[in-house]
Amino acid sequence: MTLLKTSKLGIMFGGLRAVSNLNLEISSGELVGLIGPNGAGKTTAFNLLTGVYQPTEGTIxxxxxxxxxxxxxxxTQRGIARTFQNIRLFSDLSVLDNVKIAYHFHVKYGLLETVVRMGRYYPEEEELEHKAIQFLKIFNLDGKKDEIAKNLPYGEQRRLEIARALAAQPKLLLLDEPAAGMxxxxxxxxxxxxRWIRKEFDLTILLIEHDMxxxxxxxxxxxxxxxGMVIATGTPQEIKNNPKVIEAYLGEEVQ
Amino acid sequence: MDSSSFLMQFAQQLINGVSLGSIYALIALGYTMVYGTIKLINFAHGDVYMVGAYIGFFATTVLGLGFLPALLLAMVGAGILGMFIERAAYRPLRNAPKIAVLITAIGVSLFLEYGSMLLVTPQPRTFPAVLSSTPIHIGGLIINSQQVLILGVSLFLMVVLTYVVNYTKLGKAMRAVSFDTDTARLMGIDVDKVISYTFAVGSALAAAAGVLVGVYYNSIDPLMGIMPGLKAFVAAVLGGIGVIPGAMLGGVLMGVIEALVSGFISSTFRDAAAFGILIIILLFKPAGLLGKNIREKV
Amino acid sequence: MRVKAKRDLLSLGACLLLYAIIQLLIEVDVIGQFWVLNIVLIGINIILGVSLNLINGFTGQFSIGHAGFMAVGAYVGAVMTVKLHLPFIVAILAGAAGAGILGFAIGLPTLRLSGDYLAIATLGLGEIIRITILNIPYVGGASGLMGIPRLTNFTWVFFATVFTVFFIKNFINSSHGRACISVRENEIAAEAMGVDTTKYKVMAFTIGAAFAGVAGALFAHYFYIVHPASFTFMKSFDLLTIVVLGGLGSITGSITAAILLTFVSAALAGYPEMRMVIYSLMLIGLMLFRPQGLFGNKEISLKFFNRLKGGSPRDAA
Structure with missing residues (x-):
């Protein structure tokens, strides 16, 4: 079943066509990569998919x-969560609060219940705390739940960002250079x-990566x-041997 | 009101507005230059303008100097004051949260206001008539010779500033610091010194505005800097904060708007109109008239 | 976690005890007129400081027009009692509603701006509110609205303050509050985590404005008169000072700073010429030595003391 389908998706910045005629089709449960040289428009494509930029043409x-x-x-509320190329944690908050915020839109209690601390407030807060800790456990971060996010080592910050995105309970997870700096x-x-989270959470994953x-x-x-254009698509084997891809990465062969 | 007398009044208000506006522009330049280099809304700037006016006042009354020497003395004095304020109150907070520096600026502003009250009493002083005021009639319009002077001095100072910023080594350094402080430092620019000079130049311009206002309105007092300071800041934002031609444009526009509102509607709404236009501009063109809108990269 | 509920009841009890003690001291005249005045002012300043902290400190929206909302609350409240002869509680609620509605109407378009642009826009709007009031003859124009009954007393101020502090504390420690804080931390990430950032910015702004309205109504009914000159941008700066001095994002910080600044102001009342000079030097000095405010973004509480003694940190209530 097709989960995500874009057709003729494109965006212009001034006169610059950053992405054009982008046709992606991703089925439920797939694990798909989006690669390309620097400035090819990969992050722009993510920004189009997540509503940060509005496309000038095409459909999603x-x-x-x-x-x-x-x-x-x-x-995000429809079910697409993402991480960022340059990590964007809530850096002055605890690890636990970072995850709790991603869970935010599943919370039902209203303003009145919040202020007088009645009704659904305590039960839901307890449930939320419980779930958030479960998520941290999966990523082996539960021992650091009270630590301030910016004090975590780099690798753990990357992990926390993925944990946070998963806490939003997406169907499709977009990872923007998850291995950068590792x-x-x-x-x-x-x-x-x-691999494991895809199986465990029954997720579809689209990732941008430079690490081949x-x-x-x-x-x-x-x-x-x-x-800004798709020049090739296929299995890793096919891509490896595609002359167009080799040219894009290494430049044209000298005659 | 028939149409020709309407046009006459409109033209008259325009003249008043431009001369008032060139004063706002002089003050706004200091705001915009300082904001350009250290991203601080220097709320004490309006009070430096007041101190400039007082230096001019004492230079003419106590020292018996003429208009030009008094103007120069005020500019030099305020320039030194500006450098001192930066050194003592803002430089130690270079890496502190922005809002803390803002509160410090408010503290400096209060200190200058109430310190001046202690020093020179809160009573308004009458600025001596160092220059004669002769009305010049052009058609049915009246232009005061002092308005001509204000315009002349402001224009001259703006030309000098534009030259300094665009064609001198100091100006290049200022632009470099304003564009990217860290890179400027890596390129061997003494950033602290450039910031210090920026304060000096901005404060000197404000002092010139203070002396001109003293000459024009004949009256100065320790709290005279609050409203013009605020409005000059608004003018800087209107033009695009950090952009030098923007401050000039914003200042003149601000003066014209105020003159037109007080001439045609009511002077009590003058200040509200200025702020109202500011908000409309901000909502539709947040970076100001001449500013560039920079979006955060995701 | 129901320990938290118990802790809430405990602090409420402590508040009642504090109220009883101060009220008793006022009854037996140990606390005289001058100090009652200052206690009332402290309460009003706490309401203003904590509500502005919700906007500036917790949600990270740089607002410096808080005095405008206080003015709306003061005038709306005063009109209720002076012109319409309604009870005091109606005046307070109407003041809150008036300021809150205006806060919503202003916040919706302006909160698209950020940083210094938002600051100058709110400053301008605060001034526009004041100048508009100045031009309404019905409420006395430039000479102010006179003949307001003194209905505000220690009891009203105390319970309004406690209500405000609990309201905002509970709000902050909820999913809604965390959404606000996430906007401050990283707006783009907050949006990517499903937080409707516009909604929460406007919500924080509206709640903050409404409580400024409460403070305004209390203020008007203590001093017999309200005057547009009491609500200039200098007043907004005073309130900003409370928030920054106490620490952005620290409710207990704002409370401490409100108490401290009101006392300093009272202590300097005897030296009118020197008062503002000393005040301004103190402000500069404090910022130079403690730019993050007295408490930073930490809350002071019993567990805070425990931690000082080397105990383990527990999550905040």
């Missing part, structure tokens, strides 16, 4: 409905984790972007 269908024109928070061993662990070992290692299918 998610789970059967168009999500063009929705604000980022509405897109050493080979950490990257390997991350690969294992990505990770992309080739976990992705079942890959889209290659260059100058």
């Amino acid at each position: 269908e998610f789970d059967g409905d168009s999500i063009v024109g929705l604000k980022p928070y509405q897109v 050493n080979p061993q950490e990257t390997h662990q991350l690969m294992e984790m990505i 070992s990770l992309v080739m290692g976990v992705c079942e299918r890959i889209y290659v972007l260059d100058y």
Whole structure:
């Protein structure tokens, strides 16, 4: 079943066509990579999918409905969560609060119940705390729940950001360069984790990555972007041998 | 009111507005330059303008100086004061939260206001008539010779400033610091010194405005800087804060708007109109008339 | 976690005890007129400081027009009792509603702005509110609205203050409050986590404005007269000072700063010429030595003391 489908998606910044004629089709449960040289428009594509930018042309269908024109928070509430290239944690808050905030829109109690602390307030807060700690346990961060996010080591900050995105309970998870700044061993662990969360949470994952070992290692299918356009798509094997891709990355062969 | 007399009154208010506006522009330049370099709304700037006016006052009354020497003395005095304020109150907070620096600026502002009250009494002083005021009639319009002077002095100072900022080494350094402080430092620019000079130049311009206002309105007092200071800041935002031509444009626009509102509607709504236009501009063009809108990169 | 509920009841009890003690001391005249005045002012300043902290400190929206909302509350409240002869509680609620509605109407378009632009817009709006009031003859224009009955007393102020502090504390420690804080921390990430950032910015702004309205109504009914000159942007700066001095994002910080600044003001009342000079130097000095405010974004509480003694940190109530 198709979960995400974009057709002829594009955006212009002034005169610059950052992304054009982007056609993605991702089925439920797939693990797809989006690669391309620097400035190819990968992050812009994510920003289009999540409502940060409004496309100047084309459509985005998610789970059967168009999500063009929705604000980022509405897109998240529909079931797309993301991480950022340059980590964006709530850096002065505790690890636990970071996860609790992602859970925010599942909370039902109203303003009055909040202020007088009656009705659904205590039961829901207890449930929320419980669930948030469960999420942290999965990522081996429960021991650090009271620590301030910005004091975590870099690798744990990346993990926390993924944990936070999962706490929003998405159907589709977008990861923007999850392995950036990691050493080979950490990257390997991350690969294992990505495989595992997909299975455990029944997720569909689309990830941007520069680290080819990770992309080739976990992705079942890959889209290659260059100058805002898809230049190739296929399995890791097919991509590896595609002359267009090699040209985009290494430049044209000298005659 | 028939249409020709309406036009006459409109033109007259325009003249008054431009001369008032050039004073706002002089003050606004200091706000915008300081904001450009250290991203601080220097709320004490309006009070530096007041101190400038007082230096001018004592230079003419006690020292018996003429208009130009008094103006120069005021500019130099205020320039030194500006550098001192920056050194003592703002530099230690270079890495502190922005809002803490803002509160400090408010503290400096209060200190200058009430310190001056202690020093020179809260009573308004009558600025001596250092220059004669002769009305010049052009058609049915009246232009005061002092208005010409205000316009002339402000224009001259703005030209000098534009030259300094665009064509001198100091100006280049100022622009570099304003564009990217860290990179400027890496390129070997003494950032602290540039910031210090920025305060000096901005304060000197404010002092010139203070002396001109003293000459024009004949009256100065320790709290005279509050409202013009606030409005000059509004003018800077209107034009696009951090942009030097923006401050000039914003200042003149502000003066014209005020003159037109007090001439045609009511002077009690003058201040409200200025703020109202500010808010409309901010909502539709948040970076001001000449500013560039920079979006946070995601 | 129901320990939290117990802790709430305990602090409520402590408040009642404090009320009883101060009220008794007033009854037996140990606390005289001058100090009652200052206690009333402290209460009003706490309401203003804590409500502005919700906007500036917790939600991270730089507002410096709080005096405008206080003015609306003061005038609306005064009109209720002076012109319409309604009971005091109606005046307070109407003041809160008036300021809250205006806060909503202003917040909706303006909160798209951020940082210094929002600051200058709110400052301008505060001034517009004041100038508008100045031009309404019905409420006395420039000479102010006179003949307001003195209905505010220690009891009213005390319970209004306690209500405000509990309201905002409970709000902050909820999912709604966390949504507000996430806007301050990183607006883009908050939005990506499903937080409707506009909604929460406007909500915090409206709640903050409404409590400023409460403070205004209490203020008007203590001093017999309200005057537009009491609500200039300098007043907004005073309130901002309370928030920053106490620490952005610290309710107990705002309370402490409100008490401290009111006392300093009272202590300096005897030296009118030197008063503002000393006050301003103190302000500069405090900011130079403690730019993050007295408490930073921490709350002072019993567990805070425990931690000082080396106990383990527990989550905040």
